Amino acid sequence: MTILLTLTVLALISIAIWQITKIFELSQPKKENTQVADDDDNRWNGQLMFAFLIFIYGITLFSFWKWGDVLLPGASSEHGMEYDNLMWISFAIIFFVQTITQALLHYFAYKYRGEKGKKALFYADNDRLEAIWTIIPVIALAGLILYGLYTWTDIMTVEENEDALIVELYAQQFNWKARYAGDDGVLGDANVRFLQDFDGKNLVGIDATDPNGFDDVVVQELHLPTGREVIFKMRSQDVLHSAYMPHFRAQMNCVPGMITEFAFTPTVTTEEMRQTADVKAKVKKINTIRRENSKELIAKGEEALEPYIFDYLLLCNKICGASHYNMQMKIIVETPEEFEKWMTDQQTFAEVIQ
């Protein structure tokens, strides 16, 4: 019944729009309507072009004013600052170009709107002008390319560092696991063929014949110490996933059959991050929204939403199936001491399979 009703409503809406457009068309004065733009059309559309320019500026300013706070959450990794600098420089250039070109485009559309009897300027070429607007982008882009490549090399070069913490991120439909290399600092060999060993306790398929694997630690919640480089080795057991950690400006795909890499150094602990003004404001805003939504839920007899507390996130950012939207892991950044303490509480692979 609801189906029938919705379809009827849809049909009626379509008919209504059809009829409105027909009325709109019929209400046009029956002057010489050749469907070619006349001076009147040129005038009001030219004016609208100018208004549209204001609209573009307006929606830009409005969005920044209203939603500016959601842009790029505060960076929490060493290369994050570098990343953000490059981003804001690129943005500055983009906004400059956008403001000027849109102004010229729409202003000309308004200024040079057609009038009967007027003749346009026959102006087909100007090599000098074209050279100028070829060379200016060349220079701007050369700068951006060099800066970008410098940063890229810096971020992507994973140096073999004695101190570095080696962590494997293991993706599967639809959850994450993390494996720490243990005291020896070497991850044991692993393959999906070993997943069914030990009654399914071998969560990431560690090869039990490789002694390096016995001290490995597999967990469901990612803990990271500050001030120490973390080298991530990504694996996936089924389809493509992508390990996306927006606060750390970090992302790398997890590809079945190969190991991919990404490294960064966390700088701000979860606790410190919770105390920053930006995060406090965000949490407050979100909790206001959640309280509002809870009222509706309670009215419907459902449970209220839990208040939100800030945590770093690892999200899946490559389409991977039905629950792609909910494939997440909490990341806890803590001081090296807290991290070591947490680590000693975890079970090694050898302990798990006993």
Added chain:
Amino acid sequence: MSTAAAQVHEGEDHGHHHKETFITKYVFSQDHKMISKQYLITGLFMGIIGIAMSLLFRLQLAWPEQPMGIMSALLGKWAPDGVMDPNVYLALVTIHGTIMVFFVLTAGLSGTFSNLLIPLQIGARDMASGLLNMISYWLFFLSSVIMVASLFVEAGPAAAGWTIYPPLSALPQAQPGSGLGMTLWLVSMAIFIASSLLGSLNYIVTVLNLRTKGMTMSRLPLTIWAFFITAVIGVVSFPVLLSAALLLIMDRSFGTSFFLSDIFIQGEVLHYQGGSPVLYEHLFWFLGHPEVYIVLLPALGITSEIIATNARKPIFGYRAMVASILAIAFLSTIVWGHHMFISGMNPFLGSVFTFTTLLIAIPSAVKAFNYITTLWKGNLQLNPAMLFSIGLVSTFISGGLTGIILGDSTLDINVHDTYFVVAHFHLVMGISALYGLFAGVYHWFPKMFKRMMNKNLGYLHFWVTAICAYGVFFPMHFIGMAGLPRRYYTNTAFPYFDDLANINVVITVFALVAGAAQLVFLYNFIHSIFYGKPAEQNPWKSNTLEWTAPIEHIHGNWEGKIPEVHRWAYDYSKPGHEEDFVPQHIPLKKGEEELQH
């Protein structure tokens, strides 16, 4: 009609006269004008499906998991209690992307206007091969039928994203859409590619061989340059997608391991060994990126023509416009890796692709500035076609600029696959190309259907669409920069994103209004085919050859001889002429110099 057709054949030794039946005239026609209309109408039909799908998933994103009657009405068992199933959400975004990119903006745009304009603007009686042209359309039709049929498969259509990356697309265990739905998707695309190749070869051969006397390459209208180069890119890159599709079919159905290795799914280790999904990504994007320009270049060509005609000015920097089309076409084939910066590909390759990608900004900037200069001191006739063309330049700039961020491998790390990307490519290729399509339809409607469209409805259509396009995609940059991944069924699983919910509502409202505005266009289009004002021969006072052909469509395009060309297509408002346009077939006056362009 028949007398006119007979006259053609008297004038030229053109074989004997065929008696046309309904079937040969309207269905299996080999006439490029009819084929062009077939492409347009099929493309619009697919467009309605594609846009309707986007509205459905926008509803889900704005009001996640709230029961809606329209969901159960349209999706039936896939929306139990009026709430869309997550798999169906993924299927909708997948098929929306596929349909809009390939069926609407490749076949519907390029197929329609290449077919209509190549013979008419270069002065040819028809395409080089009418038969291949007809086969090309019917293959497209067949692939459309298969794609639409896949929507009615029990387990649902393909749902792995329009890029159908394996292993998700290869394993029916990974998601229901990767069963029969994916098979149909692949078959449909294989046929589509065959259709596209036949079409492209035909366009290339026709442009190279069938130009009328005097129509040198440097006198070609920019539309033809754009269609020609588009066809070349298509011939170079589409076969690679075909190979990717064939290898994927092998992996899916015959147990090979081109793209698959070390997989454990649903409690079972699969036998695949040694393949790599990254290989598929390379093959896919080797087409996938040029595809962006296959979609965009025809729109830019159409815009060049319409802006010059309606500014009553020569297009500024004709040579630079041609050069930038060539540069974009060349660069487009060596930038595919910018879709794969974080795919696990060697970071050094990322550096190379960053370099080539950002270079594209240079010819693009030249094009944008040349359009703007063409408007300068013009006598702008702001009809709907012109408005859509100016709108195209606006969205092309807005969307193109964010490409500088995404093309930079460093910056891509954090915005890759977020809504920032969605906003970027929808503006720069989706909306821009769609505007190109609309501009083309408003401009060449009189040529196609011998009647005029209603301009006031056209204005209504443009202004509502223009405002909504920015209303939808501008805020989308923000939720992307906030870190929200695309292809999420809902954001409610992350309280962290709760403050983005109201932005999603704003976007959806704009999208719904934009969708309604397209009904105005649809009404105008269908109504005008039957009841529009009869068109004059050259309503826009344009220079190109198609407007010298009689209003009534005749087989062979011109009665008697094909007009000879004496000048380029952009002698608008040329000093020394009384009218503000001088069509290409008018000989130079005594002492008049042809512009050294």
